[in-house]
Amino acid sequence: MKNKQATGLRRIMAFPVTDLAEKLQGWNMVSVQLGYEDRAYLLLIDEVPERDRGAFMQTELKRSPTYKVLIVDLRLPAEKGDGEARVREILIEGETFHYSYVQPLGEELLLVGARCYYYGRDNYDLNAAVFSHEGRPQRRFLLGDGIQDVQTTPGGLIWTSFFDEGVFGNYGWERPVGESGLIAWDRNGIRVFTNSEADIADCYALNVVSDEQVWVYYYADFKLCALSGPADRPNVSFLDPNRSGSALIVTDGYRFLMDNGYHEHDRYTLLRQEEPGRLIPGEEIVFVKENGERIQTVTNDARGERLLLFEECKLYAFLLSELDE
Numbered sequence: 001m002k003n004k005q006a007t008g009l010r011r012i013m014a015f016p017v018t019d020l021a022e023k024l025q026g027w028n029m030v031s032v033q034l035g036y037e038d039r040a041y042l043l044l045i046d047e048v049p050e051r052d053r054g055a056f057m058q059t060e061l062k063r064s065p066t067y068k069v070l071i072v073d074l075r076l077p078a079e080k081g082d083g084e085a086r087v088r089e090i091l092i093e094g095e096t097f098h099y100s101y102v103q104p105l106g107e108e109l110l111l112v113g114a115r116c117y118y119y120g121r122d123n124y125d126l127n128a129a130v131f132s133h134e135g136r137p138q139r140r141f142l143l144g145d146g147i148q149d150v151q152t153t154p155g156g157l158i159w160t161s162f163f164d165e166g167v168f169g170n171y172g173w174e175r176p177v178g179e180s181g182l183i184a185w186d187r188n189g190i191r192v193f194t195n196s197e198a199d200i201a202d203c204y205a206l207n208v209v210s211d212e213q214v215w216v217y218y219y220a221d222f223k224l225c226a227l228s229g230p231a232d233r234p235n236v237s238f239l240d241p242n243r244s245g246s247a248l249i250v251t252d253g254y255r256f257l258m259d260n261g262y263h264e265h266d267r268y269t270l271l272r273q274e275e276p277g278r279l280i281p282g283e284e285i286v287f288v289k290e291n292g293e294r295i296q297t298v299t300n301d302a303r304g305e306r307l308l309l310f311e312e313c314k315l316y317a318f319l320l321s322e323l324d325e
Helices: 166-170 320-324
Strands: 002-006 009-013 028-034 039-045 067-074 089-091 101-103 108-112 119-121 130-132 138-139 145-150 158-162 182-185 191-194 204-208 213-218 221-228 235-239 249-251 257-259 270-277 278-288 300-303 306-311 315-319
Touching: 028 101, 028 300, 039 101, 089 108, 101 145, 108 145, 108 300, 119 138, 145 204, 158 204, 213 249, 249 300, 257 306, 257 320, 315 320
Parallel strands: 009 278
Antiparallel strands: 002 009, 028 039, 039 067, 067 089, 101 108, 108 130, 130 138, 145 158, 158 182, 182 191, 204 213, 213 221, 221 235, 249 257, 257 270, 270 278, 300 306, 306 315
């Protein structure tokens, strides 16, 4: 990575960790996420599901598609012109549920659908499924409708954040599972933690750093909420980043890289916690390719101090510490 300085704006030149064009050929992208162990997880499907009124409304698909999971090892250094990484492929067949996310869960894989219907008492979609690395289903459970993001931990916790429909209800849920905006579950889908302090109407960003450190940013307060300690009884604190509509948090606990919010998700600001409870904004940052063009993507993710960007079949990965170079 090389840095270029512009007046009032820092341009960081990026080289891809890997180019996945060959592995993506013939597949449709569903999601790109970071795992807890310096790996990226891409969920692909062989055929785009039919749309209902312009949106993916159905949870049960009319046919049984093939899903493919790509696991990309980000720990290999990428040098200019030779970005390569180890990539593992896992096929999952025979499923008819519309999955949206994939995460590691110990020696297993967790697939989660963002939407699920409530049909009546004890009758609802189970929108989480755990698979072996051979693609065989192990167990299924409910994680709630309206899931904005899902991130797992080394200890087997599953953190789910929810957007507004998951908080206020839709798809038959008069009292939705995700009404608190943030929940932690164990590896079998048993609830461990339910948010009760942050007034979340829509959880815009989630960063699960470890089993004992989680950050969320949410509407309508636009505050950063930190949970530290055991998940079943965390300490909760708040920071005000003085920005609206951000969709990403990258943090090492002292510094915070956040996008600039509504309509500026590909432009970032670095903030520092100079004193408890207060964040001081610093330089603005954009990431550019070798040809000088800005990486313009809303496909990104963050875990701790690592940022992942995906554009045109290429993965780019950064650490906050690398911004000092």
